[in-house]
Amino acid sequence: MKDIMDLIGRVFLSFTFLYEAYDSIKFYDTTQKIMTSYGLTWRQDLLLVGAITLLILGGLMMLLGYRASFGALLLLLYWVPVTFIVHSFWNDPTPELYRINSIHFMKNIAITGGVLMVLVNGSGRYSMRRLLATARVRGV
Numbered sequence: 045m046k047d048i049m050d051l052i053g054r055v056f057l058s059f060t061f062l063y064e065a066y067d068s069i070k071f072y073d074t075t076q077k078i079m080t081s082y083g084l085t086w087r088q089d090l091l092l093v094g095a096i097t098l099l100i101l102g103g104l105m106m107l108l109g110y111r112a113s114f115g116a117l118l119l120l121l122y123w124v125p126v127t128f129i130v131h132s133f134w135n136d137p138t139p140e141l142y143r144i145n146s147i148h149f150m151k152n153i154a155i156t157g158g159v160l161m162v163l164v165n166g167s168g169r170y171s172m173r174r175l176l177a178t179a180r181v182r183g184v
Contacts (some may be wrong), residue, residue, distance in 0.1 A: 050168030051109075057158050058107035061119055065099035067093065082129055096124040106162060109171020116163035123159065127152040 069077050076088050084091060098118045105115025131152060133145035167173060 047169035050165070051170040053108065053158060054106050054112065054162060054167065057162065059105045060155060061099045061103035061123075062107070065096050065103060068096050068099070084129070095122050095126075106159075106167075109167030110176075112171065112173075113163050113169035117149045117161045118164070119159050120156065123152065123156060127156070135164065 072092070075092060079085075079088055079092065098121055100161040102118035102122070106119065127149060131145045131149035132160050133142050133149050136142040136145055
């Protein structure tokens with residue numbers, strides 16, 4: 045049962061990041077405008093392409109279970125700074141924004157916890173890496 049839950053958790057986590065990569069690609073210009081509103085003006089193209097790359101690589105590695113711990117590390121390199129920049133609820137002047145951003149911040153912290161669990165525990169039993177390691181090649 046633990047192995048199946050590991051797989052399901054990895055799938056849910058990876059889809060979160062893969063969808064964010066898809067959204068950033070589809071709305072590239074809008075994402076750059078949002079970055080500007082948060083003060084991220086230094087080499088936006090480099091930052092955005094780097095973020096998309098981390099999201100895709102990390103998300104796929106976690107989804108497939110191939111070097112899932114390394115994929116989790118890639119995702120954390122993106123996710124933690126973005127969480128503190130975008131959802132800095134302690135800087136919000138109005139109670140409504142404070143409340144909304146604090147909820148989003150805590151959600152992102154929970155996702156960070158899940159990614160940390162994959163980082164520490166690896167991919168579990170059901171993974172591409174284990175499948176490749178146990179596959180036998182027959183001689184011709």
